[in-house]
Amino acid sequence: MADLDDLREGSRFGIGTPVAKQDPFYVKGAENLSWGAKHRLSRIFNPKSGRAVMLAFDHGFIMGPTSGVERIDLNIAPLMQYADCLMCTRGILRTSVSPTLNKPICMRSDAGTSILTKLNDNVIIDIEDAIRLDVSAMAVMVAMGDPDTEATTVANLYRLADQGHKYGIPVMGVTAVGKDMARDSRYFCLASRVCAENGASIVKTYYCEGFANVVACTPVPIVIAGGKKLPERDALELCYKAINDGAAGVDMGRNVFQSECPVAMIQAVSALLHENLSVDEAFSMYNDLRNDATK
Numbered sequence: 522m523a524d525l526d527d528l529r530e531g532s533r534f535g536i537g538t539p540v541a542k543q544d545p546f547y548v549k550g551a552e553n554l555s556w557g558a559k560h561r562l563s564r565i566f567n568p569k570s571g572r573a574v575m576l577a578f579d580h581g582f583i584m585g586p587t588s589g590v591e592r593i594d595l596n597i598a599p600l601m602q603y604a605d606c607l608m609c610t611r612g613i614l615r616t617s618v619s620p621t622l623n624k625p626i627c628m629r630s631d632a633g634t635s636i637l638t639k640l641n642d643n644v645i646i647d648i649e650d651a652i653r654l655d656v657s658a659m660a661v662m663v664a665m666g667d668p669d670t671e672a673t674t675v676a677n678l679y680r681l682a683d684q685g686h687k688y689g690i691p692v693m694g695v696t697a698v699g700k701d702m703a704r705d706s707r708y709f710c711l712a713s714r715v716c717a718e719n720g721a722s723i724v725k726t727y728y729c730e731g732f733a734n735v736v737a738c739t740p741v742p743i744v745i746a747g748g749k750k751l752p753e754r755d756a757l758e759l760c761y762k763a764i765n766d767g768a769a770g771v772d773m774g775r776n777v778f779q780s781e782c783p784v785a786m787i788q789a790v791s792a793l794l795h796e797n798l799s800v801d802e803a804f805s806m807y808n809d810l811r812n813d814a815t816k
């Protein structure tokens with residue numbers, strides 16, 4: 522029971538003062554989502570810059586311990602503090618991410634086949650586990666154009682979005698591009714739009730020529746995957762171009778954790794996104810931090 526001693530009657534009712542106005546919600550396409558979903562999105566996308574640096578290290582769920590993710594505790598843990606959001610599987614979350622870190626999690630929420638057989642023949646997670654893990658978003662693969670898995674993966678997104686909307690957990694559609702598919706803006710426009718139309722609140726896709734069209738036709742924020750490892754300056758340029766064309770962030774893995782100096786790279790990417798650094802400025806920041814780290 523609260524202490525009732527000296528309980529004072531309220532008097533500051535602000536009669537005549539209109540109710541304080543709230544700004545429109547800043548994440549693209551999210552105005553009509555629930556409070557919980559907006560709260561989770563605002564943990565991922567920085568409310569000041571509107572952007573997000575997501576660190577992806579879910580590669581092991583289909584590839585095993587590839588270069589850079591052999592030891593999450595050694596290779597990835599030192600980078601986590603610099604990311605706005607961590608993208609990983611539930612196995613890595615439970616075993617290798619401290620619950621005291623207080624970073625939003627975009628959990629890889631589908632699983633099935635690995636690179637040893639055929640990709641993307643996946644099922645989705647039980648939503649109760651996502652709730653137990655208090656994740657801020659759930660990521661699901663969508664294999665547009667793959668005759669074997671397109672229908673299943675779109676249905677996975679659709680079902681996960683149903684569950685996510687029920688509990689206020691946004692879903693991120695991850696566009697999986699088959700080896701033989703053209704990586705052009707026509708394809709990415711279609712893939713990204715299908716994800717958004719089927720319930721994704723974030724779309725993860727790849728940068729391409731004509732990327733501004735992909736952003737324009739997709740009514741939710743787009744974050745780009747980094748893809749295969751590039752020289753650091755090229756990777757920073759990729760981030761710059763994507764942001765310049767309207768991407769709301771990056772969800773990068775290999776270009777960070779396979780960098781010569783991952784801890785410098787993630788800070789340079791973050792400064793490029795949140796402090797609007799140019800490519801040259803970000804690259805020079807990377808070099809300075811790398812030199813400091815090797816002293």
Ligand code: 5RP
Pocket residue numbers: 577578579580608662695746747748749772773774775776
């Ligand atoms: C695989 C993924 C990966 O997390 C994604 O591709 C990001 O990693 P990278 O920047 O290494 O491409 O979503 O489906």
